[in-house]
Amino acid sequence: MKLSEVMQFLADHGDERTKATLSKHGAREPFFGVKVADLKKLVKKTKKDHHLSLELYKTGNSDAMYLAGLIADEKQITPETLEEWVNGAYWYYISEFAVPWVAAETTFGRELALGWIDRPEEGVAAAGWCTYSRLMAINEDEDLDLDEI
Template structure:
């Protein structure tokens, strides 16, 4: 399929109700994600088409591009440019989770992004740090990470705050020796303490989140 044909399909999938819900989260597209994934499954991996779809700047097209690209085919500089160009939170999240985490230079990007002055880029760096906290903590200085979180979390912009808070939570969940300190930081800073949590979901407030996840592990 050509870019024009794919864009026409995406336009046909546009649903005003889906767009209205997505726009509340800052995501400017109206395509149901299940239908987007079905289209990606039909297209299969097409890296050149993915590049062209990304270059349209359209959010739905960029999400589709992420699903059909070859993560390792990107140069680190391309991924840096892409994370900076991405406007929608869902695009940045998918780019990190589905592409950057699979890239052989993800650690270089993590180190570069985590201290970037642009909050959205820094948030991507902290997402990668959380991945290491969870799956490959060897070599990480968790005590220093907690120092940084304690100093910066309270006043961080929303997206960056969310990513740092997630890292704080996973340090407490996955590393028992730091659990008490992670809970203490959460209690003192009160970040996301009043976050509206739907019934059946776990609060992102770190003391509650850690307690719930540890309790599940011990069942």
């Protein structure tokens, strides 16, 4: 799918009640208030799409940024891109979910998590902790540094 098609889907599936709720919790314009269930319908269509995920995140639209995290290819994304993403994650929906899910699936997720945890920005530090906890959830115990944890 093209960026324009995805953005049209998001616009068409925006829900005013969802938008009002997300707004109360920190989302800000631009966004449509798309339900996660509707975003997952798009994931089925797009699958992993590295290029599209980069385009979506750059829109600054919260719905698009969240979707970017769902379709990002952890094998292609770079530490530099994830640094850009975490720095642009202005509310917890992005900083505690979208970015950490992608970061934890990369080969460099641990290093990013440890660096972010020590950052003074609350959202970045939260992204670090969420990435770190996700690493513990998706890896076998024997693959973890239990002394570090």
